[in-house]
Amino acid sequence: MSIYYILQDQRKCIGCLSCEVHCKSNKGLPLGPRLGQIIPVGPKMVGDVPRQAFVFMPCFHCGEPWCVPACPTGAMRQRPRDGIVYVDHTLCVGCKSCITACPWGAPQWNPETGKVVKCDYCMDRLDQGLKPACVSKCVTHCLEFGKMEEVQRDRRQHFAKLVAFELDKVVSAR
Amino acid sequence: MAQEVYSLCFMCTVRCPIRVEVENDDVTWIEGNPHVPGIEGALCAKGSAGLALLHDTERPQYPMIRTGPRGAGQWRRASWDEALDYVADKLKGIIAAHGPQSLVFGERTNLNTHISKTFMKALGSPNHFTHDALCKGSVNTAFRTLTGFTDPQVGIDYANAKHIVLYGRNIFESLEIKAINNMLAAMDKGAKLTYIDPRVTVTATKADRYWMIRPATDLALNYALMHVILKEGLQDKVYVRRWVKGLKELEAFVAPYTPEWAAQETGIPAEEIVAFAREVAAAKPQVVFHYGYRGAHHPNEIYLRRSLIILNALMGSIETPGGLFFKKGMKAAGRGDIAKYVDQDIPKPSVPRFDGSGGSHFPIADASHGNPQMLAHAILNEDPYPIKALIANRFEPLGSIPDSAGVRQALDKLDLIVAIDVNYSEIAWYADVLLPESTYLERGDSIQAISGLKPQLFIRKPAVSPRYDTKPGWWIIKQLGNRLDIGQYFPFETVEDIWNFQLKDTGVKLADFDQKGFVVLSDKALWWDREKDIKFKTPSGKIELVGTLMENAGFPSFPPYTAVPTPPEGAFRLMVGRTAVHTHVSTQNNLYLNELVPANELWINTQAAAARGIKHGQEVEVSSPLGTKGIIKAKVTDFIHPEAVFMLHGFGKTVPAQTRCYQKGASDALLQENVSDRIGGSPAYDDTLVTVRPV
Numbered sequence: 050m051s052i053y054y055i056l057q058d059q060r061k062c063i064g065c066l067s068c069e070v071h072c073k074s075n076k077g078l079p080l081g082p083r084l085g086q087i088i089p090v091g092p093k094m095v096g097d098v099p100r101q102a103f104v105f106m107p108c109f110h111c112g113e114p115w116c117v118p119a120c121p122t123g124a125m126r127q128r129p130r131d132g133i134v135y136v137d138h139t140l141c142v143g144c145k146s147c148i149t150a151c152p153w154g155a156p157q158w159n160p161e162t163g164k165v166v167k168c169d170y171c172m173d174r175l176d177q178g179l180k181p182a183c184v185s186k187c188v189t190h191c192l193e194f195g196k197m198e199e200v201q202r203d204r205r206q207h208f209a210k211l212v213a214f215e216l217d218k219v220v221s222a223r
Numbered sequence: 224m225a226q227e228v229y230s231l232c233f234m235c236t237v238r239c240p241i242r243v244e245v246e247n248d249d250v251t252w253i254e255g256n257p258h259v260p261g262i263e264g265a266l267c268a269k270g271s272a273g274l275a276l277l278h279d280t281e282r283p284q285y286p287m288i289r290t291g292p293r294g295a296g297q298w299r300r301a302s303w304d305e306a307l308d309y310v311a312d313k314l315k316g317i318i319a320a321h322g323p324q325s326l327v328f329g330e331r332t333n334l335n336t337h338i339s340k341t342f343m344k345a346l347g348s349p350n351h352f353t354h355d356a357l358c359k360g361s362v363n364t365a366f367r368t369l370t371g372f373t374d375p376q377v378g379i380d381y382a383n384a385k386h387i388v389l390y391g392r393n394i395f396e397s398l399e400i401k402a403i404n405n406m407l408a409a410m411d412k413g414a415k416l417t418y419i420d421p422r423v424t425v426t427a428t429k430a431d432r433y434w435m436i437r438p439a440t441d442l443a444l445n446y447a448l449m450h451v452i453l454k455e456g457l458q459d460k461v462y463v464r465r466w467v468k469g470l471k472e473l474e475a476f477v478a479p480y481t482p483e484w485a486a487q488e489t490g491i492p493a494e495e496i497v498a499f500a501r502e503v504a505a506a507k508p509q510v511v512f513h514y515g516y517r518g519a520h521h522p523n524e525i526y527l528r529r530s531l532i533i534l535n536a537l538m539g540s541i542e543t544p545g546g547l548f549f550k551k552g553m554k555a556a557g558r559g560d561i562a563k564y565v566d567q568d569i570p571k572p573s574v575p576r577f578d579g580s581g582g583s584h585f586p587i588a589d590a591s592h593g594n595p596q597m598l599a600h601a602i603l604n605e606d607p608y609p610i611k612a613l614i615a616n617r618f619e620p621l622g623s624i625p626d627s628a629g630v631r632q633a634l635d636k637l638d639l640i641v642a643i644d645v646n647y648s649e650i651a652w653y654a655d656v657l658l659p660e661s662t663y664l665e666r667g668d669s670i671q672a673i674s675g676l677k678p679q680l681f682i683r684k685p686a687v688s689p690r691y692d693t694k695p696g697w698w699i700i701k702q703l704g705n706r707l708d709i710g711q712y713f714p715f716e717t718v719e720d721i722w723n724f725q726l727k728d729t730g731v732k733l734a735d736f737d738q739k740g741f742v743v744l745s746d747k748a749l750w751w752d753r754e755k756d757i758k759f760k761t762p763s764g765k766i767e768l769v770g771t772l773m774e775n776a777g778f779p780s781f782p783p784y785t786a787v788p789t790p791p792e793g794a795f796r797l798m799v800g801r802t803a804v805h806t807h808v809s810t811q812n813n814l815y816l817n818e819l820v821p822a823n824e825l826w827i828n829t830q831a832a833a834a835r836g837i838k839h840g841q842e843v844e845v846s847s848p849l850g851t852k853g854i855i856k857a858k859v860t861d862f863i864h865p866e867a868v869f870m871l872h873g874f875g876k877t878v879p880a881q882t883r884c885y886q887k888g889a890s891d892a893l894l895q896e897n898v899s900d901r902i903g904g905s906p907a908y909d910d911t912l913v914t915v916r917p918v
Contacts, residue, residue: 061407063395063396063398063403063425063429063803064395064425064803065267065268065395065396065398065803065804066268066803066804066819067265067266067267067268067270067271067803069268069819070268070269070271070272070804070815070816070819071266071268071271073271073815074253074271074272074274074275074815075252079814080814080818081818091428092423092427092428092862097433098428098430098431098432098433099423099427099428099433099862100428101425101428185254185264186254186255186264186265186266186270186271187265188265188266188267188398188400188403188404189265189403189404189407190263190265190404
């Protein structure tokens with residue numbers, strides 16, 4: 050598993066899809082591939098109010114990825130220092146084995162290059178001390194990027210505060 | 224090495240401040256200006272898709288002169304000199320034969336509007352109009368009748384609100400980043416959100432209370448709320464006593480409008496209306512009854528918008544933290560005003576306006592914006608005089624004025640149509656001459672003075688050089704002015720000249736923008752004293768419930784409630800609205816935005832659809848009383864009221880050069896009848912009843 054994680058605060062996400070365009074415009078992608086996709090679910094009635102969820106689906110950067118061993122050329126690889134799963138485009142031959150192997154649909158087809166493209170947490174930006182494009186420009190700042198343990202800690206603290214003082218919100222948020 | 228340029232987005236009219244990274248004269252990254260509170264780097268989908276606009280090959284790339292029939296797509300490339308000479312020669316002939324008023328100039332209000340207004344004034348034509356009336360004319364008029372201020376002079380302090388009430392103001396889809404973040408911050412601190420709409424939008428799914436109100440009955444709900452508030456004495460009594468004139472008249476007027484009566488109209492149970500009135504009053508004065516942005520639904524719109532502002536007045540929330548505020552300008556910050564070229568000494572044209580704005584057709588509408596929905600009528604009937612030429616500056620008469628087929632027919636009578644646009648819009652494709660404007664990333668524009676609690680100045684600087692042979696709008700207007708012998712009113716060569724002229728009385732220098740891209744003119748929020756010193760601009764200096772402006776024009780302030788007619792069996796009320804990834808009529812062909820939302824769908828209630836044999840995802844034909852039709856996919860859902868159907872605005876395009884959106888979805892403007900609120904000035908966009916059948 051990559052040491053990083055993107056946490057999505059469903060209460061703040063408004064499903065505006067800006068993260069998808071931030072990603073595509075940053076990587077200069079053509080029509081087709083959607084590396085981090087928002088999947089809207091609902092609306093459905095929860096009590097007397099309608100609720101909808103917008104589930105953010107980037108690559109999970111698995112600890113033991115299905116895609117890496119499936120790749121016959123070594124193009125799909127895992128960065129040793131932080132576990133980011135990425136494609137070396139010079140080695141990709143467009144065989145689509147990784148697309149077949151991934152249970153989550155993370156590797157995407159780039160029809161312009163005839164190769165695979167996937168979420169790499171914008172590792173070129175990370176290496177400059179920046180955050181992934183989707184997180185940097187999220188309209189409501191509902192996406193949070195960080196090391197696994199930091200994000201997890203933040204999440205529990207936030208939840209604890211809600212449970213302590215605003216239990217009704219915890220119930221109505223989903 | 225990357226350079227950074229602070230500028231202003233223009234993918235929509237909100238114009239969020241942006242920071243652009245440039246390498247080798249190409250844009251590599253756009254983000255929200257990280258220094259602006261409430262933005263902090265954030266940018267919407269449209270903002271990031273600015274890169275796709277910049278690099279788009281499906282936008283006009285050089286001046287073009289029509290060679291075939293209008294709209295046939297037969298063009299020849301022209302040089303700028305040739306195209307401008309061509310337009311100027313034609314205009315000279317038209318003006319000589321029919322007078323300057325035979326030219327109308329329509330635009331979406333933009334930072335250079337003071338320059339286009341100068342152009343028309345100097346020519347002697349009163350016929351500059353903006354898109355504003357189509358969007359919010361009735362909101363504007365409602366504010367003027369009650370407070371003396373226009374709606375752009377009013378803002379909302381979301382961050383400190385305790386209860387926000389939205390009537391179809393779909394704030395999370397028709398979005399302004401700053402407002403959203405301030406609102407989410409308030410909700411995080413416990414503010415409540417009530418959302419009222421016949422359709423479940425994203426905003427509805429975030430609300431604490433949602434009412435699926437019967438379409439077109441919001442006014443009945445508001446009269447009942449006032450009834451409960453006044454009967455139970457829930458209003459801010461001190462504020463109302465000090466600032467509200469005409470309370471007795473209001474009390475008498477709303478007496479018959481009980482919650483039980485409103486329940487019949489709206490479908491909202493009476494006890495819920497009463498409970499809501501009490502709950503919202505408990506949060507007063509930190510209450511916002513949002514007065515609407517695109518406030519243009521039915522012919523009685525003025526009364527709905529007035530009722531919303533009156534509810535704020537009863538809550539004591541006007542000029543109150545957590546409520547509404549009047550925006551403070553340069554002078555309030557102790558500065559000189561930003562200079563405008565239109566304030567030069569130019570005689571005011573003496574002929575009346577073509578659209579009867581502020582006159583015969585719309586006596587109290589805001590004539591500084593005009594009423595574009597009169598365009599077809601004026602051309603076809605030569606009422607009040609012949610119209611022979613139209614310049615459309617990023618204004619889309621064929622997508623934003625109702626009954627677009629009627630508008631197209633009227634345009635055929637014109638001797639000259641000129642379009643200034645960054646896109647192959649419908650009007651650009653129908654024009655005789657297309658003058659392509661550079662995108663906002665390729666041009667500088669006039670400085671933006673933003674009034675508010677803290678007045679600020681923002682600037683749009685060019686990030687890169689134009690990709691194609693395009694020019695800024697202000698340059699195009701000046702060149703036309705030179706050729707029409709009014710060049711002296713455009714004493715600038717470069718955008719820097721414009722900026723320096725604008726700043727001359729402000730004490731601000733161009734260099735002040737370098738560090739962060741904007742200049743804040745007040746450290747503290749400028750509020751008027753809500754107990755003693757709110758400077759209402761009405762004759763009485765108070766909020767006039769019985770409005771002088773209304774009454775003097777012969778319009779009653781409180782006419783008895785008349786219901787908007789219920790659709791007969793088999794018909795639906797056609798509602799329109801927005802998505803977070805498109806801007807009105809202008810982004811449907813954008814590579815990235817088109818991919819996310821390529822077409823509109825027709826929302827139709829599950830039971831209503833079943834009764835007509837309509838299945839989810841199936842194509843249906845929508846027919847208007849105008850005889851026009853649209854083919855569109857049905858979205859069958861429980862989340863819309865059975866009396867209404869809904870589609871997104873701005874689809875059903877007919878320009879083949881826009882290959883991505885060509886003929887995708889249905890055009891709302893083609894289906895809508897051109898009916899207006901004659902008092903407020905807006906067209907009634909949700910007033911058309913349509914029929915729907917499977918195809």
